[in-house]
Amino acid sequence: MNWMQATHFFRPRLLDSMQGYDRHRWVQDVGAGMTVGVVALPLAMAFAIASGLKPEAGLFTAIIAGFLISALGGSRVQIGGPAGAFIVIVYGIVERYGLANLILATAMSGVLLFFMGLFRLGNLIRFIPVSVVIGFTNGIAVLIMLSQIKDFLGLKIASMPADFFGILHALWHHLHSANLAALLLALASLSLLIGWLRMSRRLADTRLQAIGAVPGSIIALVFATLVTWLLSLPVETIGSKFGGIPSALPAFEWPAFGWDSARFLLMPTLTLTLLGAIESLLCARIADGMTGDRHNPNQELMAQGIANFVTPFFGGMPATGTIARTVTNIKSGGTTPISGMVHALTLLAVVLVAAPLAAHIPLAALAAILMFVAWNMGEWREFLLLRQYRMPYRVTLLAVFFLTVVFDLTVAVEVGLMAACLTFIYRISSLSRCESVGQRDHPILAGHQAHIQAWRVYGALFFGAVKLIEDIEDKISTPVVVVDLKNVIYVDSSGADALMNLIDTCRKKEVRLIVCGLQHQPLDIARRSGLLLHLDGQLEADLPSGLQKAIGLLAPQGQ
Structure with missing residues (x-):
């Protein structure tokens, strides 16, 4: 160096402070x-x-x-x-x-x-x-x-x-x-x-x-x-x-x-x-x-x-x-x-x-x-303002305060950080959601709902939200399942693993799975985890032409 x-x-x-330094x-x-x-x-x-x-x-x-x-x-x-x-x-x-x-x-x-x-x-x-x-x-x-x-x-x-x-x-x-x-x-x-x-x-x-x-x-x-x-x-x-x-x-x-x-x-x-x-x-x-x-x-x-x-x-x-x-x-x-x-x-x-x-x-x-x-x-006014905040914030602040006074600062900070992390995980997981896409959302599904199930996922697909994918596995009842991830901003290794399990479940049930909308970070982890390779090779030749057209319009970005 x-x-x-x-x-x-x-x-x-x-x-840097000495540049232009003068008597004044x-x-x-x-x-x-x-x-x-x-x-x-x-x-x-x-x-x-x-x-x-x-x-x-x-x-x-x-x-x-x-x-x-x-x-x-x-x-x-x-x-x-x-x-x-x-x-x-x-x-x-x-x-x-x-x-x-x-x-x-x-x-x-x-x-x-x-x-x-x-x-x-x-x-x-x-x-x-x-x-x-x-x-x-x-x-x-x-x-x-x-x-x-x-x-x-x-x-x-x-x-x-x-x-x-x-x-x-x-x-x-x-x-x-x-x-x-x-x-x-x-x-x-x-x-x-x-x-x-x-x-x-x-x-x-x-x-x-x-x-x-x-x-x-x-x-x-x-x-x-x-x-x-x-x-x-x-x-x-x-x-x-x-x-x-x-x-x-x-x-x-x-x-x-x-x-x-x-x-x-x-x-x-x-x-x-x-x-x-x-x-x-x-x-x-x-x-x-x-x-x-x-x-x-x-x-x-x-x-x-x-x-x-x-x-x-x-x-x-x-x-x-x-x-x-x-x-x-x-x-x-x-x-x-x-x-x-x-x-x-x-x-x-x-x-x-x-x-x-x-x-x-x-x-x-x-x-x-x-x-x-x-x-x-001390910031004593914060105690008076606690009613304005959510319960996790109140519990974290009061717990850290109590543990600092009665026990030890180290324990207080550890418990406070753990409580804050758990609260954050819960809040982010609650913001992530999965919605079923019906005929009202996509008219092209008219007449094909018995053959296609479509799901749209929002938020972050991480270890605290993998249940969203597990719920899709439990509800599979059609020959074709489309999962739209264009509104997913982040996928971690647990989320990628959940998608792999979904692929395996669909193969065992002989269900065609189409995952679309992958972009930015989710697309990157799909490449690095090998998820894209497992999605390749799923042909539409055996499907009726009307159903192929519906899938194409529903998932225009393909995989």
Whole structure:
């Protein structure tokens, strides 16, 4: 493979974005990148803490993965980093298999993501039904809010379980240890977030819109940190829980993991891969709708794969495209991947300069921020609109939601996809039909109905609709049977096999079978399966001339 062929398969949007790049766009990108960096700061730490990791894991992920995804990705404006969707999965892996195997699972998912992009599988993610996406998104949002109750109330729980019922049990039995100061601080932070959001919307078209553009999460974080420090509130902080965050990036480290536990990581790895692909491409599609651009899904998956392979060996966690930060980037004026790279460098500067200040950040404030993010992450109106949809859609969405919350995201997605596939098969098979062609449809049949049975098939002749052909077999009662397939758009191997069985049945009953109207894909599979060869050699010489004329007019295309 030469250089030109390689760039066809691996071509970051950064290369195309540099054409006609000028100072004005540079200023826009730098401003947008710094704004997104400020927004990402509290979220990165909060996502890491909620996942059972140290806060710096989220920061390192936002820096390293965020830079790589922007520099190598297939979208001009997408921002990569740690995401709330991973919290439940990452926490479960850490609890069950340990940090070393989280690194392995993340790196393995990176390899899978890269090969998905390399083999041009990016468009397949779009085939996942909306009901499945909404179901697990809302389920993850509920789990995030549930996992933050501990820090929101200031409960003294040494280690939170990873399963739904375990979390409920731990919260209930430690409810007496609630910290009033932490609860009030969390409520004040959450109220400030909501109030700031409403105020920023009112200031959007005024001279004070610059004030409203300041992220509410930063306002709440600064407020809670100052109140905690000035009043010496007895609440848990990053410093008291984790000892602060380091003021430098970590060096490459190869973890010590064992094969005994690593061999059980197949399903968690597949879950990280599927979730990362869905989140990143969903985010990219939302960005396309806002900018009018069109991303390259395969390039985006390859970039996500590289980022997820590299980042865990530098103390990071799984990364993907992030909707909130991407939207912030677009609204702040970002137009090229430069803004995403600046966002990562902004976070790096914060880590190098202001790391000691992070020790005073209260965990209750971060819990309030995650509660706010989880609420905005869910599509709760879809529950109210369920009555507008058919029963299969409702059952699929609610089943995926319930299974995500109570059992496991992997199980939820598997069941959701299976239910969606079965529903699709049923719907397509119900749209396929077979009609008897009578004298009213073809006057030429007048006087010959005792000798000719004619059938017209509509739709797709696949494994879910072969009963249509089987019904024709059961109803054969004339010397000649005509089957018109000109309205059939698709035939699979099961459909071709059903037609072969019909040919055999007609031969055994000494019935002349004429299959007409084959075209496009049905004609192609008839050739490849040998179906046309079995239809050859059936002569009309022994039939009355009037009957031959009727057959000719009824099936003018022959076989």
